[in-house]
Amino acid sequence: MINEKIICAGFGGQGVMLMGQTILYAGMVEGKEVSWLPSYGPEMRGGTANCSVIVSDRPIGSPVISNNATSAIIMNLPSLIKFEKDVISGGRLVINSSLIEKKSSRSDIKAYYIPANDIAVELGNSRVANTVLLGAYLKLTKILSDTSIMKALHKAFSGTKAHMLDINMAAYERGADLVG
Amino acid sequence: MGKVLMKGNEAIGAAAIKAGCRFFFGYPITPQNELPEYMSRELPKNEGVFLQAESEVSAINMVYGAAASGARVMTSSSSPGIALKQEGITYIAAAELPCVIVNIVRGGPGLGGIQPAQSDYYQATRGGGNGDYKLLVYAPANLQELVDLTQDAFDAADYYRTPVMIVGDGMIGQMMEPIEFKEHISRFALSEKDWATTGTKGQREPNIINTLFLDPAKLEELNFRLQDKYKLIKSNEARYEAFNMENAQIVLVAYGTTSRIVKNVITDLKDQGINVGLIRPITLWPFPEKAFDNIPSTCKALMSVEMSFGQMIDDVKIASNGRLPVHFYGRSGGMIPSPDDIIEKVKEVIGGAK
Missing domain, CATH: 3.40.50.920 (Rossmann fold)
Structure with missing residues (x-):
């Protein structure tokens, strides 16, 4: 049974909110119970931003993830320091090693180091680093089907963002391949 | 219709427009800004009017005016902003006018903070303004309930001719979860607003919207009528899970x-x-x-x-x-x-x- 509680965290502008919304949308398409809760407030402007996403087979009570995250996708160092302790024993950390030199200090969780910005730059746009991490995370957990994820990426990169679809698809594949 | 993902604040706006709300008057405050932002974008597309007033006091009095003319009208704010609106709210209750007021509650007292709180319970249920009046107060716990109750709120407001308040908090306002906009059927048999100040066109006596009664007997009469209405609401509208x-x-x-x-x-x-x-x-x-x-x-x-x-x-x-x-x-x-x-x-x- 799936009951995945994910913290997505990074600097404002790295796309952690969109990353969380993509998981949210894919989960909804797949008929899972889902919720998305952003941090909001003055700390979002230039500081750290994060959102909590829950994908579950059971009805969701509180959308708040306090100290019971099953996974955390971490895009910058302050977020690693802030959220590493909130992952449950046996949980996962997906870390953007392009920007974070520090290793996880937890031995009871699995840490995956993904050079997301380096890969994004190779692909031609550093802004798709979030999707590289998303690819790695979804490949690792397999909580959602490829079809749902593709639908979510098409939704996320439609309208004025449609020109970003191809590069994000490529970023997603690269992230998935790294852990596959 | 399929499910959609929206922030709670935006979902209130979408539900209100579906319910026929065509006027929104407000003044910005976190954590409810996505609602006026949504209304500023969507109301003009729906032959409606969005207006950012110069203050909360001004906004609630614009609501008073629009409600008096028979329109479906909404305002929203957060705790200290709702405190500022109390004078207008008691006037609207006294004038027996329908409107929907949204409070996305934040921590208090004073200017407080912007994170979720429920410390405006007294303000909502005991009457933050003066006099013997009550608001019908909905407190949704999820976004589906939020949109369903927003649509109900306009019907209940019209039916009872009373202001209805929707109480959420920063979490309800900011979060996203799947919502389905169902076909809305009013639970109430709603009649024409023959009391509204729509202009006599020389065909009828003027409708007067007023809350000043210097004759105590007349004022008590209004209070009797209000109490009868509240008794009815009390026996018909209490809901729980x-x-x-x-x-x-x-x-x-x-x-x-x-x-x-x-x-x-x-x-x-x-x-x-x-x-x-x-x-x-x-x-x-x-x-x-x-x-x-x-x-x-x-x-x-x-x-x-x-x-x-x-x-x-x-x-x-x-x-x-x-x-x-x-x-x-x-x-x-x-x-x-x-x-x-x-x-x-x-x-x-x-x-x-x-």
Whole structure:
């Protein structure tokens, strides 16, 4: 049974909110119970931003993830320091090693180091680093089907963002391949 | 229609427009800004008017005017902004006009903070303004309920000719979860607003909207009429959810965001062999007193759980009328209670209740 509680965290502008919304949308398409809760407030402007996403087979009570995250996708160092302790024993950390030199200090969780910005730059746009991490995370957990994820990426990169679809698809594949 | 994902604040706007709301007057304040932002974008496309007033006092008086002319109208704000609107709210209640007021509550008192809180319970249910008036107050706990109740709110406001308040908090306003906009059917038989100030066209006597009655007998007459209306609302509109009540050793009472946390508590404690029930008021006024008539005999105590230092607890005590001890757990200032802290308090209470 799936009951995945994910913290997505990074600097404002790295796309952690969109990353969380993509998981949210894919989960909804797949008929899972889902919720998305952003941090909001003055700390979002230039500081750290994060959102909590829950994908579950059971009805969701509180959308708040306090100290019971099953996974955390971490895009910058302050977020690693802030959220590493909130992952449950046996949980996962997906870390953007392009920007974070520090290793996880937890031995009871699995840490995956993904050079997301380096890969994004190779692909031609550093802004798709979030999707590289998303690819790695979804490949690792397999909580959602490829079809749902593709639908979510098409939704996320439609309208004025449609020109970003191809590069994000490529970023997603690269992230998935790294852990596959 | 399929499900869509929206932030709670935007969902209120979408539901309001679907309900026929064509006028929105407001003044910005976090954490509800996505609602006026949505209305500023969408109302003009729907032959409506969005207007950012120069202050909350001004906004609520614009609501007063639009409501008097028979329009479906909404305003929204957050705690200190709602405090500023109280004068207008009591005028609207006294003038017996329909409108919908949204309070996305933040921590107080004073200017407070911007994180979720439930410390405006008294303000919403006891009347923040002067005089003997009441608001019908909805407190949705999820976004589906939020959009359904927003649409209901306009119907109820028109039917009873009374201001209706929707109370959420920063979490309800900011979060996203799937929503379905169902075909809305009014629960009320609504009639033409023949009292509205739409212009006589020389065909009828003017309709007068007024709240000043210097003759005490006339003013008492208005009060009698209002009290009759509130009696009717009290008997017809109280709503609640009772959850996991069977064999409950303790029943927690919580609304909105806090009720969601309590549901996690209930699941966790069930795994530990402890049965906990939940009464979740969906209307804060009228408070669902009937829910307390059906508490199982296994229950030894009640506990009000709030994001305040104890406001709804008064209603829990009134509704349970001394039948059971009433305990309390609350956090304030924008702090969200953790399931673990509530669990600890529950264990402390049922340990002592044996």
